[in-house]
Amino acid sequence: MPVVGMVGGGQLARMTHQAAIALGQSLRVLSERSDDSAALVAPGVSLGSHLDLAALREFAAGCDVVTFDHEHVPGEHIRALADAGHTVLPGADALLFAQNKRAMRERLTELGVPCPRWAPVERGAGVKAFARGKTVVVKAVTGGYDGRGVWMVGPDDPLPDTELIVEERVTLVRELAAVVARSPFGQVAAYPVVETVQRDGICVEVLAPAPHLSEERATAAQELAIRLATELGVVGLLAVELFETPDGLLVNELAMRPHNSGHWTIEGSRTSQFEQHLRAVLDYPLGDTALTAPVVVMANVLGGEPGGISIDERLHHLFAAEPGVKVHLYGKQVRPGRKIGHVTALGDDLEKTRARAARAARWLSEGREA
Numbered sequence: 001m002p003v004v005g006m007v008g009g010g011q012l013a014r015m016t017h018q019a020a021i022a023l024g025q026s027l028r029v030l031s032e033r034s035d036d037s038a039a040l041v042a043p044g045v046s047l048g049s050h051l052d053l054a055a056l057r058e059f060a061a062g063c064d065v066v067t068f069d070h071e072h073v074p075g076e077h078i079r080a081l082a083d084a085g086h087t088v089l090p091g092a093d094a095l096l097f098a099q100n101k102r103a104m105r106e107r108l109t110e111l112g113v114p115c116p117r118w119a120p121v122e123r124g125a126g127v128k129a130f131a132r133g134k135t136v137v138v139k140a141v142t143g144g145y146d147g148r149g150v151w152m153v154g155p156d157d158p159l160p161d162t163e164l165i166v167e168e169r170v171t172l173v174r175e176l177a178a179v180v181a182r183s184p185f186g187q188v189a190a191y192p193v194v195e196t197v198q199r200d201g202i203c204v205e206v207l208a209p210a211p212h213l214s215e216e217r218a219t220a221a222q223e224l225a226i227r228l229a230t231e232l233g234v235v236g237l238l239a240v241e242l243f244e245t246p247d248g249l250l251v252n253e254l255a256m257r258p259h260n261s262g263h264w265t266i267e268g269s270r271t272s273q274f275e276q277h278l279r280a281v282l283d284y285p286l287g288d289t290a291l292t293a294p295v296v297v298m299a300n301v302l303g304g305e306p307g308g309i310s311i312d313e314r315l316h317h318l319f320a321a322e323p324g325v326k327v328h329l330y331g332k333q334v335r336p337g338r339k340i341g342h343v344t345a346l347g348d349d350l351e352k353t354r355a356r357a358a359r360a361a362r363w364l365s366e367g368r369e370a
Contacts, residue, residue, distance in 0.1 A: 001025050002282055005063030007050050009036030011330040011339070012069035012258045012274075015266070017042045019274035027278075030059045037330045038069070053077045060086040065281045067236060068257055071098045072143070089184070089235040089281040090256045097232055098256045102141045102165050111231055113224070114250050116243070117168040121159075130166050131155060137167045150201060170250060176210055176242040177261035178225035179273060181280045184235055189276065189286040190222040191269060196241070196261050202337070205358070208264045208296040211350055213244075221249055228254070237262070237277045260300070260339075265289075267326050267344045268296030293346035295353045299361035301341040303334040308367040318363050325360045340365075 001024050006013045009031025017038055020027040028044035039045045044062075048055030050073045060066050060081050066088045078092035097104040105118050116137075119130050130136060133155050140149035141163040151160060152169070175198060179191045193213060197205035210218070225240040228251075232238075239259035243250040262273035271279075271287025279286050315327065322345075329341035343360040347353030 002064040003028055003044075003062065004278060004281060005030065005059055005066045006038070006069050007056070007059070007066065007073055008069035009033065009038040009045070010069050011037045011332070013038035014041055014330060015263075015272075015328070016069070016258060016274045016277060019272055020278055023275065023278060025278065028059070028063055030055065035333075037332055040331045051077075053080060056081060057084065060084075060088070065089060067277070067281050068095070070145075071095060071256065075099065091233065091235070094233045094235070095256055098254045100142055101139050101144070101253075102163075104254055105165060107232070108228075108251055111228075113228070114248065116170050116250055116252070119166055121164050121166045127153060127159060127164075127166050128155060135169055137169055138164050139167065141165060148201070170243050171245055173244040173246060174210075175252070176213070176221060176244050176249070177206075177259070178221040178240045178242060179259060179262045179265075180222065180225040180229050180238050180240075181236065181273075181276045181286055182226075182229040182234055182238065183280045183286060184283045186230075187286050188226050188229060189271075189289050190226060191262065191265060191273070191289045192291060193218045193221045194261055194264070200337075202300070202302070202339070203260050204300050204302070204361075205354070206261055206264050206298040207350070207354065208268055208291065208298075217244075217249065224249070224251070236280045237273055263328070263342050264296045264298035264344055266328070268292055268298075268346060293348070295347050295350050296344065297347075297350075297354045297357040298342055298344045299357040300339050301329070301343060301361050301364045303332075303336050303338040303340050304366040305336055306334070311364070314364050314367055318360055322356055322360050325356060327360070327364070329364075 003026050005028040007030045009029050013029050014037045017027040029038045029042045030046050031039040046059050075092040081088050108115050121127050135154050138151045138153045175196045177196050178193050181189045192209040195207040195210040196203050229238045239255040241253040243252050258273045265272045270290050326344045332340045345353045345357040
């Protein structure tokens with residue numbers, strides 16, 4: 001069977017490893033630490049940095065396909081692997097648009113894709129000229145994730161000392177995500193569009209399908225994501241984070257890997273995003289993306305304050321109270337606000353299903369009900 005190697009030992013690699021088992025495959029992982037989430041469970045773990053080309057070369061030598069659980073591998077390293085004959089998916093030319101926000105905005109603008117009004121900035125005067133006295137969003141061009149590298153900046157606020165772009169502060173109805181997969185053959189598959197709920201820059205909840213989203217707008221979001229996967233040459237998963245505004249949809253961010261907005265698919269879809277990513281990079285026919293229940297809600301479990309009852313005891317009580325809720329813990333050290341797992345609830349009624357998921361996540365996080 002083919003061997004897929006995933007650079008990065010986080011929870012995305014951990015859940016991709018679980019999907020690989022069912023396909024009879026062996027997922028290898030390049031992890032920086034032996035106690036990283038995936039390194040705790042995957043049998044084929046190599047220790048090394050994604051910034052070390054020699055470590056990447058050695059790792060790729062034992063893989064049929066190399067892919068990623070994050071976007072932080074330097075593009076020149078990815079190109080060096082490809083030049084040496086290794087299959088690396090997505091490739092450096094595509095991954096650039098998930099690694100570099102300025103490159104992404106420039107390319108999307110060229111394609112006529114609707115985005116927030118934006119501009120590159122090099123100094124405070126540029127931000128002030130763009131803002132015209134209003135609060136704006138300033139983003140680090142590289143390195144940001146989970147709310148890091150994003151700042152709300154007022155007219156007189158200091159700027160971070162890094163390369164930036166500035167964007168208008170959009171009037172939001174809500175945030176949505178469209179996840180699609182694309183294979184080297186060119187086959188595409190789209191998941192139902194979901195609503196993502198953010199708190200302090202972190203996704204805390206995903207509602208599938210997005211409630212009260214018109215069929216027309218849902219189809220438009222899926223078609224946009226498929227178009228971007230094709231135009232940008234993405235192979236594997238592409239998550240398109242969207243702003244829904246009173247005037248329509250705007251593209252916020254891109255991710256070219258399994259994504260937090262797709263965790264619900266493990267129980268909530270016929271084919272999980274993790275299996276789909278493997279199918280795509282191996283050029284297998286893609287799987288069915290249909291929902292397994294009318295309503296699916298995923299809630300992230302965030303680390304709470306230390307102390308209280310053990311996680312084992314929390315699981316005991318949760319399983320007794322909510323036998324239908326599925327729990328995924330990532331094996332991470334607990335820190336306040338850190339994603340340490342997620343729960344998924346399936347049902348027929350949105351509000352009841354949402355309450356069950358929130359209650360379960362809060363209990364695992366804090367040892368108390370929501």
